Amino acid sequence: MNNKFDALKDDDSGDHEQDQGSPKDSEKEKPEEDDKEQNIIKKKVEQFWRFYSHMIRPGDLTGHSDFHLFKEGIKPMWEDDANKMGGKWIIRLRKGLASRCWENLILAMLGEQFMVGEEICGAVVSVRFQEDIISIWNKTASDQATTARIRDTLRRVLNLPPNTIMEYKTHTDSIKYVCLLVLLFFSFNLSVS
Structure with a gap:
């Protein structure tokens, strides 16, 4: 049997193919395309891992720090064309969980586990004094x-x-929230002066 679906061909209808030669062209192309895609993903992960393995982990940072990992050509800014109609999922973590969660998140992104096409723009881990925050941005x-x-x-x-x-x-x-804070800040400063 050439692939896992060959076993499904046997039925009781009597219409079995007699030719055990090469599979149809469409059957040949599908495994090759899957192999190519898997190789591309594997190369992306290996290439990324070469850099990532030399970086400090988020949990080892002190103070106020952010790591951004975005697709090529997308800036980690709300105003970027890829981001402006999107949003982000935000998760606040207890201290000590950021490194593991960040690593799992970026490997899931590289491995395309989200299965939402080109919808994922990037991710951010923010290290703060009391908690750490992970967010994933979408379009x-x-x-x-x-x-x-x-x-x-x-x-x-x-x-x-x-x-x-x-x-x-x-x-x-x-x-809108940031603009409101800026307006409040300037209003407060004007009234204090």
Whole structure:
């Protein structure tokens, strides 16, 4: 048997193929395409791992630090064309979990485990004094099915307990919030002067 589906060909209809020669062209191409895709993913992971293995882990950082990992050509900014209509899933972690969660997240991204096409833009881990924050950014905040798939995959990949609070925030809401804070800051400063 050439592949795992050959066993399914045997049925009781009596219409068995007599020719045990080469499979149809479409059957040949599919495994080759799958092999090529797997090789590309494997090379991406190996190439990334060469760099990542020399980096300091998020849990080993002190103070206020951020690591950004975004696809080539996408800036980790709300205003970037790939991000402006999107949003991000945010997970607040107890201290001590950031390194493991970050590593699991980036390997899932490289291995395309989210199965949402080109929807993932990147990820951020933010190391803070009291907690660490992991977020994964996507292109289309209005696509609820895709954001739900990202959430569910994220929960599985990070092995999060069912009661873990996950927040989805659109980038337009984030921009509005920052603008409001800036306005309040300047209003406060003007009234104090």
